[in-house]
Amino acid sequence: RxxxxxxxxxxxxxxxxxxxxxxxxxxxxxxVKPLQAAECNEVRxxxxxxxxxxxxxxRMEFEFPPNEFGIKGRICRLLTVGSxxxxxxxxxxxxxxxxxxxxxxxxxxxxxxxQETRKFTERSVAGRDVFAVxxxxxxxxxxxxxxxxxxxxxxxxxxxxxQIYLGALYPYEREWWIAIDxxxx
Numbered sequence: 001r002x003x004x005x006x007x008x009x010x011x012x013x014x015x016x017x018x019x020x021x022x023x024x025x026x027x028x029x030x031x032v033k034p035l036q037a038a039e040c041n042e043v044r045x046x047x048x049x050x051x052x053x054x055x056x057x058x059r060m061e062f063e064f065p066p067n068e069f070g071i072k073g074r075i076c077r078l079l080t081v082g083s084x085x086x087x088x089x090x091x092x093x094x095x096x097x098x099x100x101x102x103x104x105x106x107x108x109x110x111x112x113x114x115q116e117t118r119k120f121t122e123r124s125v126a127g128r129d130v131f132a133v134x135x136x137x138x139x140x141x142x143x144x145x146x147x148x149x150x151x152x153x154x155x156x157x158x159x160x161x162x163q164i165y166l167g168a169l170y171p172y173e174r175e176w177w178i179a180i181d182x183x184x185x
Contacts (some may be wrong), residue, residue: 032073032183034061035138040076042109043140043182047078050105051098053156054086064183065148078180084171093147094167098178102142111135127166132164140182149175 034040037059044057057078064073092098111133120132120141127146132139146166148154158168166174 005041030071030185032064032071032075032185034074034076035182035184037076039138043076043106043111043180044078046109047102047105047180048116050108051101052089052091053080053082055080055082057178062181071182074183075183078182079178081175081177083178084169084174085175088171088174095123095127095129095144098144098146098176099123099131099142100143102178102180103133104129106133106140106142109135111140138182138184140180143177143179143181145177147175147177149173 035043036173040059044059048056057080060073060077060079062077064071064075081180087098112135113131114134117132117134117139120130122128122130129144130141132141148164148166148169149172152169153172154164154169158165
């Protein structure tokens with residue numbers, strides 16, 4: 001799919017990737033606005049307090065990526081990147097664990113899943129997880145990516161059927177990329 005290709009290219013070239021599962025939005029064009037700095041900082045505090053990981057989130061603002069739906073505007077992005085050595089521990093071993101901690105932190109802060117935000121839900125075999133939550137006419141889309149750390153050359157012990165088994169790698173051989181994109185509708 002074009003969306004997945006765009007995310008892969010964006011991650012590898014350090015450009016901002018598309019917001020979550022953009023294909024889930026209705027065809028009606030609309031203008032979105034980023035959360036105000038104070039609101040975005042509330043989300044930031046919620047996930048930093050709720051995640052048992054070392055790196056904090058950096059707050060940025062981006063133009064909404066070009067898309068087939070004509071949605072324009074700006075988003076507030078919370079971003080953190082690090083190796084498994086920084087992100088993994090007794091409470092977080094897998095992509096499912098990370099998803100659960102982020103969702104719990106946002107839920108505790110009053111964000112909830114709705115029928116519309118469920119359309120953003122996506123989990124790939126290749127180490128990508130997307131979900132969205134809603135609060136006060138705003139949406140936050142969480143995108144979690146896990147892959148091999150740059151420069152790592154996997155041995156035959158972690159390969160099978162032409163794929164690399166991320167779970168077979170040591171934590172320092174895995175890289176995590178987490179973005180939470182928030183905007184007002």
